[in-house]
Amino acid sequence: xxxxxxDITAQHQPLMADIRxxxxxxxxxxxxxxxxxxxxxEQAVDQMVAPARTLGMSNGTDALLVALLGLGIGxxxxxxxPGFTFFATASAVIRxxxxxxxxxxxxxxFNLDPxxxxxxxxxxxxxxxxxxxxxxxADMDAxxxxxxxxxxxxxxxxxxxxxxxxxxxxxxxxxxxxxxSFYPTKNLGAIGEAGLLATADPALFERCRILRNQGxxxxxxHHYVGGNFRMDGIQGAVLRVKLGMLASWNQRRNEYxxxxxxxxxxxxxxxxxxxxxxxxxxxYTIRTPRRDALKDYLAERGIASEIYYPIPLHCQPCxxxxxxxxxxxxxxxxxxxxxxxxxxxxxxxxxxxxxxQIERF
Ligand SMILES: *Cc1c(COP(=O)(O)O)cnc(C)c1O
Numbered sequence: 594x595x596x597x598x599x600d601i602t603a604q605h606q607p608l609m610a611d612i613r614x615x616x617x618x619x620x621x622x623x624x625x626x627x628x629x630x631x632x633x634x635e636q637a638v639d640q641m642v643a644p645a646r647t648l649g650m651s652n653g654t655d656a657l658l659v660a661l662l663g664l665g666i667g668x669x670x671x672x673x674x675p676g677f678t679f680f681a682t683a684s685a686v687i688r689x690x691x692x693x694x695x696x697x698x699x700x701x702x703f704n705l706d707p708x709x710x711x712x713x714x715x716x717x718x719x720x721x722x723x724x725x726x727x728x729x730x731a732d733m734d735a736x737x738x739x740x741x742x743x744x745x746x747x748x749x750x751x752x753x754x755x756x757x758x759x760x761x762x763x764x765x766x767x768x769x770x771x772x773x774s775f776y777p778t779k780n781l782g783a784i785g786e787a788g789l790l791a792t793a794d795p796a797l798f799e800r801c802r803i804l805r806n807q808g809x810x811x812x813x814x815h816h817y818v819g820g821n822f823r824m825d826g827i828q829g830a831v832l833r834v835k836l837g838m839l840a841s842w843n844q845r846r847n848e849y850x851x852x853x854x855x856x857x858x859x860x861x862x863x864x865x866x867x868x869x870x871x872x873x874x875x876x877y878t879i880r881t882p883r884r885d886a887l888k889d890y891l892a893e894r895g896i897a898s899e900i901y902y903p904i905p906l907h908c909q910p911c912x913x914x915x916x917x918x919x920x921x922x923x924x925x926x927x928x929x930x931x932x933x934x935x936x937x938x939x940x941x942x943x944x945x946x947x948x949x950q951i952e953r954f
Contacts, residue, residue, distance in 0.1 A: 596934050596943045598897035601777055603938040604842075608834055612784075615830035624826055627806075631829035637836055638789060641756070645766040645791040648802055649824030653752040653774025653788035657685035657722070659822055660748045660770040660790055663801040666691050670719040672748075675705040676905045676923035678724040682750050683906050683915070686722070694718070695907045697920040701865040703727060703878070703930070706922070707735035713917075714739075720746040725754035725764050727901075727932075728780065728875035729866060733759050733767045748772070751791075753875040755781055756843045760869040765791040770801070775832055780846070780875050781839050787828040845937035846874040849944045853877055853933065856948035861887075862929075876901055876932040879951075884931050890954045896947050899932045 605612060619630055631649040638647045650656040666672060667690040674682050676695040683693040696709040705723045721740055723731035731749075740747050747768030751757075754764040755773050765771035775787035790805075792798050800817070803810045808819030850872070854863050862880035866872050878901065881887055888898050905923035907916035933947055 594943065594946045595895040596897060596939065596947055598899055598934050599778055599936045600938055601782060604782075604835075604936070608838065611834045612831055615834050616827060619826040619830050622826065626823050626825055628826045628829075630826045630833070631824050634829040634833040634836070635789075637833055638755075638791075642763045642765045642771075642791050644793040645763075645771065646793065646798055647765075648790045648798070648805055649829055650772075650788040650790050650805060651822045651824060652786040653772050653776065654681040654685060655820070655822040656772035656774070656788040656790040657681060657748065657750060658688050659801050659804050659819075660772055660792075661685060661689035661691065661720070662804055662817070662819070663770065663792075663797050664720060664746050664748070666719050666746075669717065671715060671717045673710055673713045673718060673721045674906070675722075675724055675726075676907045676920040677703060677902065677926055678726060678750065678906065679752070679902065680906065680909065681752075682722055682724055683912060691719070692717075693906075693912070693915050695905075695915065695917065695920060695923075697922045698926065699732070700922050700926070702729060702732070702867055703926055704729065704731040705736065707732050707739055710736060711739045711743075714743050714745070718743065718745060720748055722748045722750050723768070724750040724752075725757060727864070727878050728754050728757055728873035729864075730754060730757055730759035730764050730767065730870050732867065737768070746770075752776075752788075753779060754873060755779075755789075756839050757873045758871045765789075766793060769794060770797060775828070780843060780873055781832065781835055783828040784831050785825065785828055787824050787832060842937040843873040846877075846935050847872070849935050849939070849941070850874045850877055852941065852944050853879075853935075853948060856945075857951055860952060874935050877935040878930050878932045880926065880929040881931065882929055884929050887951065887954055888931055891947070891950055894950050896950060897934060900930065901932050902930075903927055
């Protein structure tokens, strides 16, 4: 049996007629950037992340950058980020002219450790970026308590977490501002580059909306040095079609996670869901000290698996100047984490086969 990690074409197959119609609408609309299709998509996502409101962006990395710029974070400022996340969480801080400060993560959730966050605060700290890694929200009550005590802004990196909830509240509405990614492999993926910014703060929303379009409002009057951070019409149109499937896809991922939990919890460390969280399993990530051998064993049996992420940020060649103390949990999970296939388009038999092979290993 073959088990691919992700088959995006299979995801589109049952939606093809609606996707083609959406593309056709844009093709004949004379509006190819932002426009009515992006506005309609924004309104649809607004329902999911209320009380936040959303802005369609060029991608998740740019959404993080615009969130930072919108908050006025720049040279001289520090922003605390977890050491175990995708590179863009930290690179956006540097692009904004500020300095990332890495903090360790929680062993069980892979998310920012609130105590490590508090310990990393200095007089120059302006904000924190908790990442909802793999589709599970960070410990936001504890993080918010620390942030409020020290007067810090909270930027959620919800790139992997649209549809997740935290004590009944939606990811991307838990901090001051949030960034979401629609990179094609995310649970909700565009057919190219796309992302989203969300905030419930009307003044910040306005600044970010203007920053998205060259800092310009009205035409040829530039208030800020923004950029071209706009979403394409075609992405908004296709994303709105796919958004209708997101809840059922996330539900299917949860069913597969239950199968893996039951089959694997005796042989490897299976994901821990913090009480109050609904996980959307962007990744189902196990831990084992024999990670590399297991990955090879699975590959020999037709099973794809991925390592997110093999190198913690403070160990990246271009980020070493920002590295402080060692981050032992980040280093340990980077050596032990392995993400298993969990796409909604896989069959239960394929999931059982993956579990069989891991048990045999
Ligand atoms: C995907 C991702 C991003 C970047 O999103 P892009 O749309 O690829 O720019 C940022 N942070 C995390 C945690 C991600 O997974």
